[in-house]
Amino acid sequence: MDLALTLVGLSHRTAPLEVRERYVVSPADLTACLAAIAGIPGVQEAFVLSTCNRTEVLVVGEPGTDVAPALRAHLFRNLEDEVYVWSGVQALIHVFRVASGLDSMVVGESEVLGQMRRGFEAAQQARTLGRTLRPLLQQALHVGKRVRTETDVGQGTLSVARVAVDVAARVFGRFEGCRALIVGAGETGLLVARHLVDRGLVSPTFASRTQERAREAAAEFGGRAFGLEDLATLAGEADVVIACIDGTGVQLGPDTFDARTLRTRDRPVLAIDLSVPRAIDRAIVKKKNVLLYDLDDLQQVVQENRVGRGAAIEGSTEILVAELHKFLALRAYASFSPVIAAMRERFERVRDDVLDSVAGASTDKKDIELAHELSRKLLDVALDHMKEGARTTSSEEALDHEYRRFLERLGAEDPP
Amino acid sequence: MRTAIQALTVLLPSAYLLAAILHGMAFGGDRAPQVDRPRRIVLSVTLLLHLVCFVLRALVLGHFPVSDVWSTLSAVAMCAAGLFLVVARRSSGERSVAYAGTGGVVLGLVSLLQLIASAFGPTQLVARAGGMGTYQVLHVATSVLAAAALILSGVHGILYLLLYRQMRARRFGLLFAHLPDLDVLARMTRSSALSGFLFLTVGVNVGIAMAHAEKSEGFRYAQPEVLLSIVLWIHFGVIAFSRHIRGFSARRASFAAAGGLVALLLSLMLILFPGISFHSRL
Numbered sequence: 001m002d003l004a005l006t007l008v009g010l011s012h013r014t015a016p017l018e019v020r021e022r023y024v025v026s027p028a029d030l031t032a033c034l035a036a037i038a039g040i041p042g043v044q045e046a047f048v049l050s051t052c053n054r055t056e057v058l059v060v061g062e063p064g065t066d067v068a069p070a071l072r073a074h075l076f077r078n079l080e081d082e083v084y085v086w087s088g089v090q091a092l093i094h095v096f097r098v099a100s101g102l103d104s105m106v107v108g109e110s111e112v113l114g115q116m117r118r119g120f121e122a123a124q125q126a127r128t129l130g131r132t133l134r135p136l137l138q139q140a141l142h143v144g145k146r147v148r149t150e151t152d153v154g155q156g157t158l159s160v161a162r163v164a165v166d167v168a169a170r171v172f173g174r175f176e177g178c179r180a181l182i183v184g185a186g187e188t189g190l191l192v193a194r195h196l197v198d199r200g201l202v203s204p205t206f207a208s209r210t211q212e213r214a215r216e217a218a219a220e221f222g223g224r225a226f227g228l229e230d231l232a233t234l235a236g237e238a239d240v241v242i243a244c245i246d247g248t249g250v251q252l253g254p255d256t257f258d259a260r261t262l263r264t265r266d267r268p269v270l271a272i273d274l275s276v277p278r279a280i281d282r283a284i285v286k287k288k289n290v291l292l293y294d295l296d297d298l299q300q301v302v303q304e305n306r307v308g309r310g311a312a313i314e315g316s317t318e319i320l321v322a323e324l325h326k327f328l329a330l331r332a333y334a335s336f337s338p339v340i341a342a343m344r345e346r347f348e349r350v351r352d353d354v355l356d357s358v359a360g361a362s363t364d365k366k367d368i369e370l371a372h373e374l375s376r377k378l379l380d381v382a383l384d385h386m387k388e389g390a391r392t393t394s395s396e397e398a399l400d401h402e403y404r405r406f407l408e409r410l411g412a413e414d415p416p
Numbered sequence: 417m418r419t420a421i422q423a424l425t426v427l428l429p430s431a432y433l434l435a436a437i438l439h440g441m442a443f444g445g446d447r448a449p450q451v452d453r454p455r456r457i458v459l460s461v462t463l464l465l466h467l468v469c470f471v472l473r474a475l476v477l478g479h480f481p482v483s484d485v486w487s488t489l490s491a492v493a494m495c496a497a498g499l500f501l502v503v504a505r506r507s508s509g510e511r512s513v514a515y516a517g518t519g520g521v522v523l524g525l526v527s528l529l530q531l532i533a534s535a536f537g538p539t540q541l542v543a544r545a546g547g548m549g550t551y552q553v554l555h556v557a558t559s560v561l562a563a564a565a566l567i568l569s570g571v572h573g574i575l576y577l578l579l580y581r582q583m584r585a586r587r588f589g590l591l592f593a594h595l596p597d598l599d600v601l602a603r604m605t606r607s608s609a610l611s612g613f614l615f616l617t618v619g620v621n622v623g624i625a626m627a628h629a630e631k632s633e634g635f636r637y638a639q640p641e642v643l644l645s646i647v648l649w650i651h652f653g654v655i656a657f658s659r660h661i662r663g664f665s666a667r668r669a670s671f672a673a674a675g676g677l678v679a680l681l682l683s684l685m686l687i688l689f690p691g692i693s694f695h696s697r698l
Binding site (some may be wrong): 169171172173263268289291293297300301 | 451579580584585586588589592593597598599600602650659662663666667
């Protein structure tokens with residue numbers, strides 16, 4: 001199981017939102033970040049996953065080199081307990097779990113798979129993927145799909161957006177006559193809108209950096225579209241404000257909500273901030289008749305109410321262990337490629353030498369075909385033995401044990 | 417028949433208490449799924465028994481069976497439980513758990529009222545001389561229904577405030593997960609207040625008209641119970657229409673309903689004190 005993988009990161013499990021938001025790598029900075037990591041001595045391949053709930057870097061190091069301290073120093077300076085490091089097979093297990101949504105704040109949420117795919121594409125463009133990470137990430141994406149298809153993980157259409165709308169429903173019930181403002185028209189914004197509309201909301205308002213996206217979203221849900229310059233006015237008129245946008249430079253503060261208007265409102269104003277970095281100033285909660293929640297609050301909702309946990313993780317262990325085994329076997333077999341090529345060449349040379357020495361130029365065509373067939377069959381026998389050797393390099397039992405050890409270290413509350 | 421009435425009078429407080437406990441258990445805890453059906457059965461059976469007791473009393477007395485303060489309390493308890501059952505039956509699925517929480521509080525209060533009625537009520541049933549006239553029945557019936565509706569309004573108001581405080585404090589426990597949403601609680605507070613206000617409009621006006629017509633001895637507007645009834649009437653009227661009053665938010669309406677519930681219970685207690693109460697001399 002020799003795998004020179006190292007994963008360093010922080011997530012909702014280890015770091016609060018105010019820490020996580022400082023270490024987000026925006027899509028615009030991703031290429032530069034990957035290049036910088038690839039430049040660290042000993043790093044051969046690199047991949048970065050940055051979402052609202054985690055920032056992780058996965059690298060393949062030179063054998064015998066510990067790159068974790070350099071990665072920590074480069075990405076997570078001044079952090080101690082918030083940062084975790086996984087290496088070898090355990091890093092692989094972690095990546096597969098992340099792709100499957102098992103490590104997500106809302107177990108089984110589907111956004112992480114898309115975020116992982118975008119991270120993969122960015123790393124490919126930055127040319128930081130190689131013989132290990134490329135197949136590993138492709139398989140992780142496959143595992144993510146498989147776990148969602150073959151277990152109950154994908155059945156509940158769980159997502160942070162859904163939890164946010166569930167929380168909003170504790171105030172507004174069926175959202176009848178409710179005025180909703182969705183800040184950001186990206187994937188999460190659209191998901192929020194879909195859940196709101198499914199529950200009776202009519203005509204959501206979108207405010208986005210790119211008005212074109214806001215217009216598209218508004219057209220899809222029969223709503224209104226605005227740019228961020230109108231944000232303060234729109235927020236002041238809304239019953240529920242859900243922000244799902246990169247909060248850099250976007251701030252809804254206490255001044256957005258007029259105290260006098262708030263006092264005369266029948267229902268409280270609900271603000272839910274799904275942005276990382278946050279887009280809504282926490283100080284607004286000091287105003288009367290305002291309820292504010294951010295991702296950490298939603299995590300608390302998920303934990304206290306056990307949203308989707310038990311059913312979601314049931315049956316996923318078998319799939320993960322089988323896929324780990326498949327990946328390691330393929331990798332071991334792939335490592336035999338130079339040997340196989342050399343063997344093939346040697347077999348062919350020996351065959352040709354024997355044919356030359358036995359019959360010379362007068363060899364019968366049938367004898368040549370026979371010799372070719374014989375050498376091919378002998379080579380197949382040898383390759384079968386090598387495949388079997390690769391398959392048993394990491395037995396499923398050993399991987400199952402490794403997976404349990406991983407969960408013990410993780411301190412998982414509900415081991416699957 | 418009298419023995420059956422006595423047996424039911426003793427049984428009813430415990431039956432309501434059991435229904436309240438089962439509703440509380442259905443709201444949260446490990447046994448919630450097991451008690452979901454029994455709680456409905458116990459409440460339905462208890463209400464049926466109460467109705468039987470009510471009818472038997474009417475047969476024995478020969479007139480409308482709400483003729484003293486104790487039977488009034490008992491009738492208020494029955495109507496409050498009945499109104500709750502109607503509301504809870506209209507909700508289904510997820511919301512039925514939410515109404516289990518409301519039921520725990522409503523039925524707890526109902527069992528307390530019934531306990532007072534059963535414990536302090538007369539053991540011997542004595543019919544009123546001359547029975548009860550139509551207007552008297554109308555006055556009593558609407559007042560009892562009003563009190564029951566106002567109890568529901570107050571309880572929903574209290575639950576609104578509880579849930580709002582939990583949400584402000586970012587506590588996402590049992591109340592957050594299972595109570596009806598703020599919008600429903602606010603609507604229930606106001607619609608119950610509106611029902612109570614309408615019934616009380618009839619009850620108070622018929623009562624005052626009767627007092628004037630019959631020149632009832634001891635009736636004065638300054639009587640605490642009369643004053644309190646009028647104040648309650650205005651109070652719940654304001655709550656009922658508060659949605660149309662600028663600045664009167666759902667939270668304020670809930671505060672007012674909770675305060676109104678306390679005043680209502682005080683009003684019911686005032687009726688119980690002989691000498692102070694105009695009704696107790698009737």
